[in-house]
Amino acid sequence: MQLSLFDLHCDTACEMLAQHQPLSQNRLAVSLGQAECFSQYIQVMAFWTDRRLDDEAGWQRLLELRENLLADPAVSEGRARICRGCPERGSGVSLLFGLEDARVLNRKQERVAALAEMGIRILTPLWSGETCIGGSHDTRAGLTDFGKAALREAMARGMLADISHASEQSADDIFALAADAGLPVIASHSDAYAVCPVSRNLHLGQIRAVLASGGVVGINLYRRFLTGGDAAAMEDVRRHIEYFLEQGCERALCLGCDMDGAELPAELPSLSALPRLAAYLCGYYPEELVQDIFFENAFRFAQAHL
Template sequence: MKYFDLHCDTITECYLKKAELFDNELHWSLKRAQAYNPLAQVFAIWIPDEYRGESAVRRFEDVYKTFIFQMTKNSDKISFCHNAAELKSALNKNKTAALLSIEGGAALGGKIENLDKAYNMGVRIMTLTWNGRCEIGDGVMVKHAKGLTEFGVEVVRRMEQLGMIVDVSHLSEKGFWNVAEVTSKPFIASHSNSQKICSHKRNLTDEQFIEIKKRGGIVGINLYRGFLRDGGKAFIKDVKNHIEHFLSLGGENVLALGGDLDGSDLPYDMKGVEDISKIYDELLKSFSEQIVNALFFDNAYRFFENNL
């Protein structure tokens, strides 16, 4: 089974718990994930909202050191990819392809030069905010949330110049439409579900999903219980409901996976990455193999092939 996932917090958990990437008790381990081939994973460096300014920059740098250490230690099995050619090469060698993202633009500490620095360190995707307010703009959980700041607009435009992918998961709705206004390239929601199916404000409205589709972007389905079903009593069948709705909006070339492993509470009938295949099998009961494979791998691979 092919598997390409747009968002996990595993490397941050490795940093916090001093765990090994290859074999651990987290949601995602390289050992268990290697059951899928080809395999590609975007690893996020998460910046919690209590970090701002220089403390946020240091947090990013500390987790980055863990990421590089684990990439080096497991270099026979996983390859840190910076562009489409490296992504293709890693998969052709039967290695896991690793991409690096930032979850929370507070990592820049409010300085545009830190964006260039992050790009040079290999970051290719950035979620502009986490839930709260940072120098770039407001997250979706901010009361009376506003959109992007002037600095945020500068960051988004510089990301496009660099070739870094803008990620609108966690961003306020006003911020989302600001991104749509000031960008010309496709952007993504790496781990966001449908607000029509689950009313949590972290999920996307139909209008937002259609805008991402129109722009040639992708949306990663999040496995967090609280984003799958109102009340949070979610199972794999609830994942299917979000996919079905997005497909009804013409999302067959838009949908991907952004499981949020190690950053969320998974559906009650899942323990970790080893159970991703259960979603695949469940979807095959209702959708064609072509659509399921597109969701699990092909759409994400094509997007990065064209935009990385």
């Protein structure tokens, strides 16, 4: 089976800097070497900043994360292309930029324009707790006035909003802002609350709202979001996929594996294990649907909206 991958979320850029690892060959979950099993590979690289840094230091770290990735030999030699829009079909390895935890704006709205200039296309505004942006999944708070203004401008500048990590109220606020802007909302790396009730997973109403907006959902391989415990298997990934399919997500379901940001199932320790997941899923679903989940749904979405 010829397999391509369009993954909506990884934290590899952060681990590349933290562990001084190159993109090409490394000890991380994601590398170009591991991506060789895919005909085409498109990866949203999220820039996430450690909470031990305050919001202002986080902004500087964001700049460092991006600079480090741009200076990587695989990028400078063109083996991985940085894209500001949807890559061409059949174009090898492409990277899109995302920002996770937009607290680093630190109430400076002029920084939204800087994000756009940096080529950030996916904006995951929240992560944990309450920030200058608003309430995350572990709170009841919605978006702050600054968060709403920042998101409104980010969408106007071409960034797509992501409800992964948002509180229920913040997610509702994000849906409302996106509806005003006529834009879809995504959930880049979240699973189903009905299958595993943790606050980072999606409620049915949120799944329906993402679908209604024309957005996509990325299945997260973090063991705790799959099962709530320390162990998870491919069967658990399938239980979430099955639930999303039952809700009508066959054209919206993607992968947002959260590699290099999450503890992964023992069967799926890194990027090069994903063909194993595809083969497993082909035992339950038509191959065309598996291809849709791995690549085509995200690709179609990116063609339409990036």
